[in-house]
Amino acid sequence: MGRRRLGIGLAIVVILVAAAGTAQAQAKLRRGGKFEVQPAYASGVVRLGKREGYRGYLFMATNGVAILELVRIDRRGEKGTVSLALYAVHTRGSVDETVRARFGSLGSFSLRFRPNGDVQDEGVRSGCEGPSTVTEHGWFDGHVTFHGEHHYLDFTLPGGTGQLERSFPLVCEKGKAFHLPTHRLQPYVVLSSFFPTDGNIALLYASARRHGRFTGIVAGHRNGAPPGAELRFESFESRGAMAIGRYALAETPQGALLTSLPGQHPATATLAPPAPFYGEARYRETSAHAGAWSGNLGIDLAGLRLPLTGPGFHARLCVLSPLGHRKGCDFFKAEPEYDERPARPWWMAR
Amino acid sequence: MRRRGAAASALALVALACLPASAGANGGSGTSILRRPPIIRTTRFELQGSNGYSILIASGSRQHVMVKTTSEGEELVTEYVTRDLLAAPDRVRAKLPGLIAISVRFYPRGPLRHPSPPGCKGRRPAVQHGVVRGTIRFIGERGYTRVEAHEANAEIEEATSWRCSAAAAQPEPPPPTHETWTSKFSAQREGVYLLVRKYPPGAIEGGEVLYSADAGEIVSMQPKLFIYRHATIAAPASTFADAHPERLAVSPPAPFAGTGRLSRTPESVFTWEGDLTVQFPGIDPVPLAGPGFGSDYCIREVGCIQQSFDSHS
Numbered sequence: 001m002g003r004r005r006l007g008i009g010l011a012i013v014v015i016l017v018a019a020a021g022t023a024q025a026q027a028k029l030r031r032g033g034k035f036e037v038q039p040a041y042a043s044g045v046v047r048l049g050k051r052e053g054y055r056g057y058l059f060m061a062t063n064g065v066a067i068l069e070l071v072r073i074d075r076r077g078e079k080g081t082v083s084l085a086l087y088a089v090h091t092r093g094s095v096d097e098t099v100r101a102r103f104g105s106l107g108s109f110s111l112r113f114r115p116n117g118d119v120q121d122e123g124v125r126s127g128c129e130g131p132s133t134v135t136e137h138g139w140f141d142g143h144v145t146f147h148g149e150h151h152y153l154d155f156t157l158p159g160g161t162g163q164l165e166r167s168f169p170l171v172c173e174k175g176k177a178f179h180l181p182t183h184r185l186q187p188y189v190v191l192s193s194f195f196p197t198d199g200n201i202a203l204l205y206a207s208a209r210r211h212g213r214f215t216g217i218v219a220g221h222r223n224g225a226p227p228g229a230e231l232r233f234e235s236f237e238s239r240g241a242m243a244i245g246r247y248a249l250a251e252t253p254q255g256a257l258l259t260s261l262p263g264q265h266p267a268t269a270t271l272a273p274p275a276p277f278y279g280e281a282r283y284r285e286t287s288a289h290a291g292a293w294s295g296n297l298g299i300d301l302a303g304l305r306l307p308l309t310g311p312g313f314h315a316r317l318c319v320l321s322p323l324g325h326r327k328g329c330d331f332f333k334a335e336p337e338y339d340e341r342p343a344r345p346w347w348m349a350r
Numbered sequence: 351m352r353r354r355g356a357a358a359s360a361l362a363l364v365a366l367a368c369l370p371a372s373a374g375a376n377g378g379s380g381t382s383i384l385r386r387p388p389i390i391r392t393t394r395f396e397l398q399g400s401n402g403y404s405i406l407i408a409s410g411s412r413q414h415v416m417v418k419t420t421s422e423g424e425e426l427v428t429e430y431v432t433r434d435l436l437a438a439p440d441r442v443r444a445k446l447p448g449l450i451a452i453s454v455r456f457y458p459r460g461p462l463r464h465p466s467p468p469g470c471k472g473r474r475p476a477v478q479h480g481v482v483r484g485t486i487r488f489i490g491e492r493g494y495t496r497v498e499a500h501e502a503n504a505e506i507e508e509a510t511s512w513r514c515s516a517a518a519a520q521p522e523p524p525p526p527t528h529e530t531w532t533s534k535f536s537a538q539r540e541g542v543y544l545l546v547r548k549y550p551p552g553a554i555e556g557g558e559v560l561y562s563a564d565a566g567e568i569v570s571m572q573p574k575l576f577i578y579r580h581a582t583i584a585a586p587a588s589t590f591a592d593a594h595p596e597r598l599a600v601s602p603p604a605p606f607a608g609t610g611r612l613s614r615t616p617e618s619v620f621t622w623e624g625d626l627t628v629q630f631p632g633i634d635p636v637p638l639a640g641p642g643f644g645s646d647y648c649i650r651e652v653g654c655i656q657q658s659f660d661s662h663s
Contacts (some may be wrong), residue, residue, distance in 0.1 A: 261614055
């Protein structure tokens with residue numbers, strides 16, 4: 001499995017930090033343009049180490065939101081699976097002082113930053129003028145307790161190493177300033193760009209929204225790729241005062257995704273991926289824009305056993321020839337009515 | 351065609367001159383001194399082998415000897431590259447038991463010439479004609495061609511910095527290039543490469559499809575022997591069945607045999623299978639399809655089907 005894909009979970013942490021990111025070089029504003037002010041903010045990242053296969057991070061933003069991120073990488077030779085769980089909650093206190101929050105019945109934390117004197121100048125965000133952003137390294141002191149659903153992960157820690165990033169008010173060209181997202185929690189756990197939008201010559205997508213939880217799975221095969229398929233699963237929901245997002249990215253062995261060939265009708269597909277998935281799903285085209293989705297496919301992920309077939313699921317299949325379709329299957333863009341995901345993640349470029 | 355063969359030989363000689371010298375030739379000097387680049391001196395002589403093959407023997411200044419055999423219709427070319435055991439300016443010596451035994455000395459005849467082909471610029475090369483005398487023996491694998499002689503007309507050329515325009519040096523219409531194909535297919539695995547290009551009617555002689563296969567192998571490092579084999583043939587369009595956009599069948603004529611098929615599996619993997627082979631001189635047929643081959647099929651201005659090299663393993 002490629003390092004790039006295996007690293008996607010870790011990259012999310014980077015994204016979270018980089019969203020408030022800065023450019024190394026001092027930017028010069030275009031004169032005569034329109035400007036906006038980027039307010040000061042502070043954000044912290046705590047490294048929680050690796051336990052029971054999960055590497056943990058706690059991200060705390062200045063606007064009173066914290067995200068617990070748990071990443072697990074399971075390798076199977078050249079293939080493997082990356083699993084990711086995100087828990088977003090509102091916090092009390094400030095990252096400059098003591099931050100406290102509860103993950104519902106799953107845990108809580110109370111942390112205070114102790115700098116170790118190591119400070120980095122991060123420069124100024126591209127398109128902005130003002131003082132440099134500063135990163136302080138140190139230790140977050142206090143406690144972090146987490147008991148995953150059905151105890152898939154249990155830990156209590158006295159804090160962890162981490163860093164605090166402080167940005168000062170900046171004057172930015174219109175559209176260049178970073179604004180922390182809404183106070184709503186769900187956007188913090190939704191990775192809309194997680195599903196592929198092109199490059200596949202066979203692409204199967206099924207999704208459902210039931211009981212306040214969105215569940216989606218995509219299985220695709222790219223032009224030129226070796227036997228096997230790439231699977232992407234995502235699920236997000238709100239539970240009380242907490243938003244939860246769960247993701248899995250897997251490269252499957254030979255035979256996991258089988259489809260009819262381009263031009264064959266009714267188009268059919270079977271999906272039988274390995275763990276953490278279980279069972280098998282079948283797709284059969286019933287009309288030009290609809291198909292029947294059946295079987296017992298599901299996923300065991302981070303304390304949750306979710307069915308991926310059954311009532312409420314919409315399914316789509318795209319099988320194309322690479323000849324004449326250079327960008328491959330693209331029904332997420334072409335037919336947005338089938339895409340039940342939220343419109344845009346908060347850290348995407350404006 | 352003959353002229354094209356001569357041009358190909360010249361290219362091969364340039365390649366020969368660019369081969370790295372053995373470590374012993376560097377002299378082991380630890381001092382870094384800026385020197386003029388070494389003069390590229392090539393000794394070459396051509397003989398007629400049995401079974402219609404022509405045999406070109408060339409030795410460059412980099413301690414390598416090349417023996418190149420070309421079939422009568424120029425469809426089959428085999429190059430054997432080994433070490434020149436002497437590397438003296440007027441001598442060539444190479445020995446590979448059962449294959450090559452060359453030990454000759456060059457004797458000049460006539461004046462030094464500085465040819466000036468049309469379209470070339472810069473300081474002209476120096477060419478000395480003459481003869482080589484000594485032992486010249488080559489026996490191709492399984493005796494597909496052989497030659498034994500004690501004397502042959504030869505020449506030594508000292509290349510200089512002259513540059514020739516390819517268009518001016520090639521009075522014939524240029525061969526079809528990648529600019530004119532309508533569809534093409536290639537399959538490759540380590541050491542073997544098949545290339546098929548389909549052209550509009552009338553673009554090439556002998557058909558609409560040009561097949562070529564290349565195979566290279568390092569036979570041994572001590573003594574050093576590298577063999578490069580090339581086969582090419584034009585054939586009618588009926589040998590390249592690509593009416594279905596995701597299925598392809600190629601059945602080229604001799605020196606090829608059998609059929610190769612490209613098809614898409616329910617996994618959307620493109621397999622290249624079949625009993626397609628190429629018959630190079632003196633060796634068993636070389637498979638050109640099957641597990642381990644990667645493939646690439648393109649239709650001009652439409653797109654490409656690509657399958658990675660190790661996709662079937």
